[in-house]
Amino acid sequence: MTDWVKIAEDQEIPKFKIDLNADEPAPTTTASKDNEPDVADPAETSLLIKILGKGLVNTKQSLDIQQKNPNSPLHSVKTFEALHLKPELLKGIYAMGFNTPSKIQETALPTLLADPPQNMIAQSQSGTGKTAAFVLAMLSRVNVALDHPQVLCLSPTYELAIQTGEVAARMGQFCPEIKLRFAVRGEEVDRNSKITEHILIGTPGKMLDWGLKMRLFDMKKIRVFVLDEADVMIATQGHHDQCIRIHKMLSSQCQMLFFSATYDKEVMDFARLIVPEPTIIRLMREEESLDNIKQYYVNCKNEEGKYNAIQNIYGCISIGQAIIFCHTRKTAAWLASKMTTDGHSVAVLSGDLTVEQRLAVLDRFRSGQEKVLITTNVLSRGIDIEQVTIVVNFDLPVDLRGNADCETYLHRIGRTGRFGKSGIAINLIDGEKSMSVCRAIEKHFQKDIIYLNTDNADDIEKIGN
DNA sequence: AAAAAAG
Numbered sequence A: 001m002t003d004w005v006k007i008a009e010d011q012e013i014p015k016f017k018i019d020l021n022a023d024e025p026a027p028t029t030t031a032s033k034d035n036e037p038d039v040a041d042p043a044e045t046s047l048l049i050k051i052l053g054k055g056l057v058n059t060k061q062s063l064d065i066q067q068k069n070p071n072s073p074l075h076s077v078k079t080f081e082a083l084h085l086k087p088e089l090l091k092g093i094y095a096m097g098f099n100t101p102s103k104i105q106e107t108a109l110p111t112l113l114a115d116p117p118q119n120m121i122a123q124s125q126s127g128t129g130k131t132a133a134f135v136l137a138m139l140s141r142v143n144v145a146l147d148h149p150q151v152l153c154l155s156p157t158y159e160l161a162i163q164t165g166e167v168a169a170r171m172g173q174f175c176p177e178i179k180l181r182f183a184v185r186g187e188e189v190d191r192n193s194k195i196t197e198h199i200l201i202g203t204p205g206k207m208l209d210w211g212l213k214m215r216l217f218d219m220k221k222i223r224v225f226v227l228d229e230a231d232v233m234i235a236t237q238g239h240h241d242q243c244i245r246i247h248k249m250l251s252s253q254c255q256m257l258f259f260s261a262t263y264d265k266e267v268m269d270f271a272r273l274i275v276p277e278p279t280i281i282r283l284m285r286e287e288e289s290l291d292n293i294k295q296y297y298v299n300c301k302n303e304e305g306k307y308n309a310i311q312n313i314y315g316c317i318s319i320g321q322a323i324i325f326c327h328t329r330k331t332a333a334w335l336a337s338k339m340t341t342d343g344h345s346v347a348v349l350s351g352d353l354t355v356e357q358r359l360a361v362l363d364r365f366r367s368g369q370e371k372v373l374i375t376t377n378v379l380s381r382g383i384d385i386e387q388v389t390i391v392v393n394f395d396l397p398v399d400l401r402g403n404a405d406c407e408t409y410l411h412r413i414g415r416t417g418r419f420g421k422s423g424i425a426i427n428l429i430d431g432e433k434s435m436s437v438c439r440a441i442e443k444h445f446q447k448d449i450i451y452l453n454t455d456n457a458d459d460i461e462k463i464g465n
Numbered sequence B: 001a002a003a004a005a006a007g
Helices: A003-009 A043-046 A060-068 A085-094 A103-112 A130-140 A158-171 A206-214 A230-234 A240-249 A265-274 A304-317 A329-341 A355-366 A405-411 A431-445 A457-462
Strands: A050-053 A056-058 A121-125 A150-152 A181-184 A197-200 A224-227 A255-262 A277-284 A294-299 A321-325 A348-350 A374-376 A388-393 A421-432 A449-451
Touching: A085 A130, A085 A158, A103 A121, A103 A130, A103 A277, A121 A265, A130 A150, A130 A158, A130 A224, A130 A255, A150 A206, A158 A181, A158 A197, A158 A355, A181 A206, A197 A206, A206 A240, A224 A230, A224 A240, A224 A457, A230 A240, A230 A255, A230 A265, A265 A277, A294 A304, A294 A431, A304 A329, A304 A388, A304 A421, A304 A457, A321 A348, A329 A374, A348 A355, A388 A405, A405 A421, A405 A431, A421 A431, A431 A449
Parallel strands: A121 A255, A121 A277, A150 A197, A150 A224, A181 A197, A224 A255, A294 A421, A294 A449, A321 A374, A321 A388, A348 A374, A388 A421
Antiparallel strands: A050 A056, A056 A277
């Protein structure tokens, strides 16, 4: 077991539970009852205060602030005007087509924009407006009089960083004086001159390179630190080390904002250790996306069988776009070349590609020039493509030990059924092992995964409705 | 196993 897990266990976390919303049903509902996928441990829930129904959870600290301060950030807002943003930012919000705040924005924005700044750990499916929420916080805190980076945003992948940057550029389109820069693979930098842009959005390696190794900007001057997909970023296996090195260099005055669709208990405990006095926001079931996604499984004999199933499904994809997830880059490449040989038009995206290629592929898929995208876990998280109606798991997501990786599954099939639309997830099964993984996933989410016979055209027809 | 880095 790693160090931080031990620290998390040793740490004495005070226990309290306060129902902030007396009008709502009795606090018995705070117990993790009906299938809440990510709230595994009821004890975890009991450490927190929850505004029932709204899914807002708060720690004691921010409650204290609320009691002292009548303009407390705990009140949610129903309009963007109520946030008292700079007019240029408000204009940007409306230009993007947002009229009223989404649920996560309603509850998170007052805290994100509060003065003095408040730290936050937020859980919300992407596609519910969380990117826009933290981008707004990033933009609103920039002091354009200073020509050095003041805002850092870290993403786990190249694609996600670019996507976030695009949201920031659009939302800040009427604030031309705010400068933004990507710190990602392929970005050239002049090692002799300091970085002058206000906002850096990027991946951990490049950010460390520029900030620590090349000292092109001062981490101590960062005022806002955003960690997107925070759970993968701080999970022991992943980008943990790099993120922690960056985190350690930040000033204690820096506002820390952690966002993720899911947090398991260990990761949440760790997040609470490194984010001082956080406001914790959790968006509950009604906006988690499994409900509007129909899940299926297909029995296949082997890899070839899976390929045949894909071919059968391919015919009914005309309604929208599809993403096919494979376990390895190799499988993805194999599948793509096989389908291409058979005359199907498909695109592949994996870490095998150069950043330029990755950008081009995603562009083609976004614009609808490609209907089918074959990829790896690189795209399992956070990428918003509205027209995706089908997600196929060519390989089910498993962890290092080969057990069901329910978190990744949730993220993957969350690529469809976004923004309240309905979606379809199809899992290809070959043999006992993958069947048991499938059963484990079904059990975990308490959502039926229905048998689908892809050799039967009528059966495939049915999946649309 | 994948991803992030100049690796």
